[in-house]
Amino acid sequence: MQVEFKNEAFTNFSLPENKKAFEEALAKVESELGLEYDLIIGGERIKTEKKSRSINPSNKEQVVGVVSQADQALAEKAIQVAASTFETWKKVPGTSRSRYLTKAAAILRRRKHEFSAWLVKEAGKSWAEADADTAEAIDFMEYYARQMDKLSQRHDLPRIPDEDNELYYVPLGVGIVIPPWNFPLAIMVGMTTAALVAGNTVVLKPASTTPVIAAKFMEILEDAGVPAGVVNFVPGSGSEIGDYLVEHIQTRFISFTGSRDVGLRINELAAKHRPGQKWMKRLVAEMGGKDSIVVDSDCDIELAAQSIVASAFGFSGQKCSACSRAIVHQDVYDQVLNRVAELTNSLTVGDIRSNEFYTGPVVDDKAYNKILEYIEIGKTEGKLVAGGEKGPETGYFIKPTVFADVAPDARIMQEEIFGPVVAFCKANDFDHAMEIANNTEYGLTGAVISRNRANLERAREEFHVGNLYFNRKCTGALVGVHPFGGFNMSGTDSKAGGPDYLLLFTQAKLVSEKL
Ligand SMILES: NC(=O)c1ccc[n+]([C@@H]2O[C@H](COP(=O)([O-])OP(=O)(O)OC[C@H]3O[C@@H](n4cnc5c(N)ncnc54)[C@H](O)[C@@H]3O)[C@@H](O)[C@H]2O)c1
Numbered sequence: 001m002q003v004e005f006k007n008e009a010f011t012n013f014s015l016p017e018n019k020k021a022f023e024e025a026l027a028k029v030e031s032e033l034g035l036e037y038d039l040i041i042g043g044e045r046i047k048t049e050k051k052s053r054s055i056n057p058s059n060k061e062q063v064v065g066v067v068s069q070a071d072q073a074l075a076e077k078a079i080q081v082a083a084s085t086f087e088t089w090k091k092v093p094g095t096s097r098s099r100y101l102t103k104a105a106a107i108l109r110r111r112k113h114e115f116s117a118w119l120v121k122e123a124g125k126s127w128a129e130a131d132a133d134t135a136e137a138i139d140f141m142e143y144y145a146r147q148m149d150k151l152s153q154r155h156d157l158p159r160i161p162d163e164d165n166e167l168y169y170v171p172l173g174v175g176i177v178i179p180p181w182n183f184p185l186a187i188m189v190g191m192t193t194a195a196l197v198a199g200n201t202v203v204l205k206p207a208s209t210t211p212v213i214a215a216k217f218m219e220i221l222e223d224a225g226v227p228a229g230v231v232n233f234v235p236g237s238g239s240e241i242g243d244y245l246v247e248h249i250q251t252r253f254i255s256f257t258g259s260r261d262v263g264l265r266i267n268e269l270a271a272k273h274r275p276g277q278k279w280m281k282r283l284v285a286e287m288g289g290k291d292s293i294v295v296d297s298d299c300d301i302e303l304a305a306q307s308i309v310a311s312a313f314g315f316s317g318q319k320c321s322a323c324s325r326a327i328v329h330q331d332v333y334d335q336v337l338n339r340v341a342e343l344t345n346s347l348t349v350g351d352i353r354s355n356e357f358y359t360g361p362v363v364d365d366k367a368y369n370k371i372l373e374y375i376e377i378g379k380t381e382g383k384l385v386a387g388g389e390k391g392p393e394t395g396y397f398i399k400p401t402v403f404a405d406v407a408p409d410a411r412i413m414q415e416e417i418f419g420p421v422v423a424f425c426k427a428n429d430f431d432h433a434m435e436i437a438n439n440t441e442y443g444l445t446g447a448v449i450s451r452n453r454a455n456l457e458r459a460r461e462e463f464h465v466g467n468l469y470f471n472r473k474c475t476g477a478l479v480g481v482h483p484f485g486g487f488n489m490s491g492t493d494s495k496a497g498g499p500d501y502l503l504l505f506t507q508a509k510l511v512s513e514k515l
């Protein structure tokens, strides 16, 4: 019997032994930088001529790994292997499939610091953010293993005379898993292992900026004994193989996490029926956010400021859950703004390999240029009170930035920037604050900082987001504790890490036997 699910503890890096262990993991990873990674299809490692170089965003000169890129012929091969492997994998009992996840979680736990060190190098995560990403990956596997065990139990239905009725959850088929780069381990692992434990086979197209960490995870699946062909590793550009995989008639479902625009495109392509296609493709799409923290007049000012800073600038604001809008009651506006500016100015920016810096880089040149453009827009839409400029130019560093007095409909209040930028907007009263909070097309996370019970109850009903937090930050959902997913243009509200998630990768079959 499984022991009860418990979230993986975060590492306390103030303890010398943990700091030393992490330094050793970083040194090990540094000795492996620049290696080549192949496609893996049906267990076979395949090198291609076309390669992409994964770069350390803290140090633009450092190559993390060189990764073979799939073309459409190899994408086709991956789908065919996944389709034939599905015929055997779907027959493996759910309780056996779940054991592969428990085993993989145990292996990842043993290699925890090593994987976190890869996250520091490839994604530019701070030690603490990397450690949390790895812990979440372990949690997803532990949690989905238990959920699969539950789903495999007999589901009896109300009995009618002379009939035995039962509901089964059977897998769907071949799934395309397309994860984002910002939680390159946790979200990629969660999406992939949920699909496979439910009995499907997977073509995994990792995010183009973070393929090495995904290649390292393939080692763990192999070590855990997951049969060849259950997960096929196919790095490649979205434009080269993305549409091909999504449009393929043997693709049964697509599990996507990423931006609104790519999600909408996949939704459109997946909806089109093509000759020979026997099903409507299922799409699970988790997309962007434009998340607000609302600060009420009766509140703990320090808590409000700390929550805004942690939610806006953790991992340089590159979380779909990040606070990019602070909507503050006019009575406490100046106090909260001043304290946030003070805290923001104290954040240190630099190569995140060293644990002395809080703010690392943004992920690549594309993100860097886009965020700097938004900072220029911000200068025309509000008053710059902190940051607003580049950090050291050895990497993609941008100083945490705060704009004050921004109008509710300004571009920096509406468009996802996905970087270390937060806009302050003044609310006349709580009604006004709720109205502003709901005025974007997104609906992912939000928080309210208030001591007023009636206002919290109101927000519970009116603040239209998938993950709503009171008197805390709006980032950092824990698997099992805070099932995660958003409303409106934030996606299909799939609630990753929640009790219903695996159902998305199954279909229910009723069997009724006349007695
Ligand atoms: N809601 C959530 O749970 C959640 C979690 C993490 C990130 N996000 C969102 O993800 C975005 C950041 O991630 P990103 O920059 O990797 O997003 P993105 O949309 O650029 O890319 C996501 C994935 O889609 C792939 N892709 C790109 N074009 C494609 C195409 N035409 N066909 C198929 N695949 C294609 C990319 O290679 C990547 O693997 C932000 O908008 C963020 O809010 C959402």
Ligand SMILES: N[C@@H](CCC=O)C(=O)O
Pocket (backbone or CB within 6 Å): 182, 183, 318, 319, 320, 321, 474, 475, 476, 477, 478, 484
């Ligand atoms: N689940 C994460 C966000 C994932 C998206 O970037 C959080 O709750 O902060």
